[in-house]
Amino acid sequence: MSDLITLNKVNKTYxxxxxxxxxxDGVDLTIQQGEFVAVxxxxxxGKSTLLNIVGAMDQANTGKVTIANxxxxxxxxxxxxxxxxxxxxxxxxxxxxxxxxxxxxNVLLPTLFTRQKYLESRADELLAxxxxxxxxxxxxxxxxxxxxxxxxxxxxxxxxxKILLADEPTGNLDSxxxxxxxxxxxxxxxxxxxxxxxxxSEELALRAERRIHLLDGRISDDKTQGKTRVA
Amino acid sequence: MNLLTLSLxxxxxxxxxxxxxxxGVAIATAALFSLLSFNTGFDxxxxxxxxNSGIHMMASTEGCPLEAASLALHGGEIPKFLDARRxxxxxxxxxxxxxxxxxxxxxxxxxxxxxxxxxxxDNYRDLKPHWKIRGDWFTGPDSIILGAEAARVEKREVGDxxxxxxxxxxxxxxxxxxxxxxEDDGFFFLPLDTAQKVFKKQGKLTAVGISLANxxxxxxxxxxxxxxxxxxxxTKDQIMQQISSLTGSSKTLMAAVLVVALVxxxxxxxxTVLMSVFEMLREFxxxxxxxxxxxxxxxxxxxxxxxxxxAGGVIGAIFGMAFASVTDQWLHNLLPYAPAGRFIxxxxxxxxxxxxxAALAGVLAGIIPGxxxxxxxxxxxxxxx
Numbered sequence: 241m242s243d244l245i246t247l248n249k250v251n252k253t254y255x256x257x258x259x260x261x262x263x264x265d266g267v268d269l270t271i272q273q274g275e276f277v278a279v280x281x282x283x284x285x286g287k288s289t290l291l292n293i294v295g296a297m298d299q300a301n302t303g304k305v306t307i308a309n310x311x312x313x314x315x316x317x318x319x320x321x322x323x324x325x326x327x328x329x330x331x332x333x334x335x336x337x338x339x340x341x342x343x344x345x346n347v348l349l350p351t352l353f354t355r356q357k358y359l360e361s362r363a364d365e366l367l368a369x370x371x372x373x374x375x376x377x378x379x380x381x382x383x384x385x386x387x388x389x390x391x392x393x394x395x396x397x398x399x400x401x402k403i404l405l406a407d408e409p410t411g412n413l414d415s416x417x418x419x420x421x422x423x424x425x426x427x428x429x430x431x432x433x434x435x436x437x438x439x440x441s442e443e444l445a446l447r448a449e450r451r452i453h454l455l456d457g458r459i460s461d462d463k464t465q466g467k468t469r470v471a
Numbered sequence: 472m473n474l475l476t477l478s479l480x481x482x483x484x485x486x487x488x489x490x491x492x493x494x495g496v497a498i499a500t501a502a503l504f505s506l507l508s509f510n511t512g513f514d515x516x517x518x519x520x521x522x523n524s525g526i527h528m529m530a531s532t533e534g535c536p537l538e539a540a541s542l543a544l545h546g547g548e549i550p551k552f553l554d555a556r557r558x559x560x561x562x563x564x565x566x567x568x569x570x571x572x573x574x575x576x577x578x579x580x581x582x583x584x585x586x587x588x589x590x591x592x593d594n595y596r597d598l599k600p601h602w603k604i605r606g607d608w609f610t611g612p613d614s615i616i617l618g619a620e621a622a623r624v625e626k627r628e629v630g631d632x633x634x635x636x637x638x639x640x641x642x643x644x645x646x647x648x649x650x651x652x653x654e655d656d657g658f659f660f661l662p663l664d665t666a667q668k669v670f671k672k673q674g675k676l677t678a679v680g681i682s683l684a685n686x687x688x689x690x691x692x693x694x695x696x697x698x699x700x701x702x703x704x705x706t707k708d709q710i711m712q713q714i715s716s717l718t719g720s721s722k723t724l725m726a727a728v729l730v731v732a733l734v735x736x737x738x739x740x741x742x743t744v745l746m747s748v749f750e751m752l753r754e755f756x757x758x759x760x761x762x763x764x765x766x767x768x769x770x771x772x773x774x775x776x777x778x779x780x781x782a783g784g785v786i787g788a789i790f791g792m793a794f795a796s797v798t799d800q801w802l803h804n805l806l807p808y809a810p811a812g813r814f815i816x817x818x819x820x821x822x823x824x825x826x827x828x829a830a831l832a833g834v835l836a837g838i839i840p841g842x843x844x845x846x847x848x849x850x851x852x853x854x855x856x
Contacts (some may be wrong), residue, residue: 297760297849324849325762332852336757340480345472352474353762397509399762406855423544 242305244402244434245294248262250303252289252457263289264300265288265457271436273402276429278448279438286457288407294436295405296320308402319337325354329396333408335388337380337395343387348394355398366394372423385415388451393424402412404428406437410444421449474767478774485747489779492736492743496783496829497790499736502729504791504825505798505815510722512814513806517714520653521707521812526598527686528706530561530696531569531678552675555667556701561679566692568684569597572663574676576670578637586621586635588659590666598680599655605629606646609662611638615642620656622647638669652803653810705831718806736783737832744776744840757846758849772844776837777830784829787821 252264263286271277271294272464279287292298293305296312306314308327314464315323324330338347367376370390372383379390389409396404406425410418422444429435429449437444445451446465482489531554555572562570574590596608606629609616617627626645627633634641640663650656667673683692692702748755755768791798795815802814 292850295760295849297853312472321759321762321764324760328762329758330757330852332757334753334852336754336852338477338480338754339478340483341472341798346472348479349758352472352477353758353764362534417719 242273243270244273244275245269245436246304246306247293247300248304250293250300250305251417252286252293252298252300254355262457264293267303267457267459269452269459269462271434273434274429274432274444276425276435277437277450277452278445278464279436279452279454280440280445281454281460285454287454289457290454291405291407291438294403295330295375296323299314308357312385313437325350325399327402329399329401329404331389331392331396331404331409333411335380335385335392335412337391339380342377342379343372343383343391343394346391347398349395350399363394363398366397367391370394371420378458384417386420388416389413389421390424393421401433403434403436406435406439408439408441409437410439410441418443474770475774475778478771479770479778481747481751481775482778485743490744492740493779493783493786495736495739496780496832497787499729499732500784500787500825500829501791501794502732502787503788503828504788504821505795505832506725506729507821507824508795508815508818509725509798509802511818511821513718513810514711514715514818516810516814517711519812521711526680526707526710527683527689528681528693528696528704529710530557530681530704531701532701532703551671552677553679554701555674555676557702558676561681561696561702563635564692564695566684567681567687568682569594569682571595571598571680572674572676573678574663574666574670574672576666576672578635580637581658586659587657587770588666589590590661590670591662594664595660595680596837601651601759602755603649605649606644608646610643610645612644612662612665612694613642614662616646616648616660617644618648618656618658618660619650621659624657635699640649640669654814712771716808721806725784733832739835740776740779740833740836741839744772744779745843747775748772748840749845751844752847752851754852755847756849756853759847759849760852768793768847769845772841773834773837776840777833780829780833780836781826784826787829788825791825792817792822821823 247267247269249305250264250267251262253260253262255261265444267290268393279290281287289298293300294307297316300313307323310323312320312323319390338349341349342359344367347366348360351359364376367373370389370393372390372394375383375387380391383391389412410421413421418441425435425437426447437448439445448465450462450464490534492654530553532551558570558572560566571594572592573595576588576590578584578586578588593608594601603839617625622628622644625633629644629647631644632641633644661669667675683689693706696704698703744749755763758768795813799814
């Protein structure tokens, strides 16, 4: 497996009022292609900041970040936009589905902004894959929370990303729907997709093969674990 | 699906707010359409009326002949009079087809409303070929002809008697002029001799309306008439200019109201779209995550305002046309002089200009919200609410 993401001595600080907050403090991290990584830790430990930097949504103050062989710290706004569009798929706790677009149209939304072709057949394949083939023409308010998150996963995959970033993907779901999402993530990992999830859910963290624990902006623990699967 | 359809669907998310903003743009566009139509329609109607009247020039006395001539058309009392002996002298001149004398007087009723009397000779009918009279022309010295609006206000019909306490005179209505849409509708027409007697102006005229047998002889005839003592000639074009200047203040007022309507609607659109941008900042942040550039986001918002204003513009132009007759009637009542005929007619150029203006306003209104949205960072998507 090759290195897909590397962080070298990454620092990130920001101001909260008069206070200087060290969100990330000299973080070194390497994630290899095809890994399923769970980032855990208490609130304020720097999990979301790490996700923002790995997702090229935010820049480190110091240190070097490389994603898919691209030095992120050297990229301008246009380069960052292309990197996000072509390399990374995002899934958030809030589904960010456009309420006036059907499930299929929501899945196809990223293709409006990239050089990808607007292929309805590809969207239908992805919806079928997440078990929503029959719901392609439904609007988000006609879908359950779990279904909406599955549409969001299909949308994250439309541009065939190398990395799937998920920020609390089951935070708004009940256990039944959360289990369906875990299953989707497992399948994607089995197919070789690199997955990084930030979560408070121990159940989801147990599904990952690697667990990174953050505390006060530093990696306090980084271990490989056996994946838990539900039969 | 493309960015335009995405913008269209965004508009559908806030139906009430979008509808209200669209209504504001529609009202402003309808007002713009009406004003543009009025500006061209008024001049056209005035030219048509002058052409229909057959009046090529008017003769009046010294003082302010231009004002006298225009007042003779739209009603008003002039303190200076032309010697009535000039009328046959003008009539007998070669090249004159009709020379109709007029004596105009006003009477203030108890309610403070002015009644305009027109003393006219029989040949006045030659200057009003489009008149349709219900009943008869003057049947005797005590007969009177009423304009359609005057008859309606006085609740009188042909054959009724009408008494004016201010001059202590009673007349029998011989005819009522069917509605012309012009100032004539509100006038009371008396035989010229009767008017001169009742208003104690024997041998006096306010003006003489003149039509020529051959328009090419215009300058020669005008020169000859002006050789008569105390006679000044005002041409049709000069009268039209004077009437246009009389309506100038009304046009300015309407333009001012229109500017206010346009500004209010413009600000309303900016406010609507800006509110929606603030509400959607996190969604725009998410779009930035999935590959949207600031330019994409700017275009989504710009298309939204453009579509909103374009739809409002089209609706406004349709409403402007649909209510053209109501607006026409209102303008006829509002203006100090309104020629007969429609002001607001179907003109594709004016419709296109009104809609184009609305679209342009949409583009301008979209700039501030568009820039605000374009600055949304991908971090907005993960910001804690």
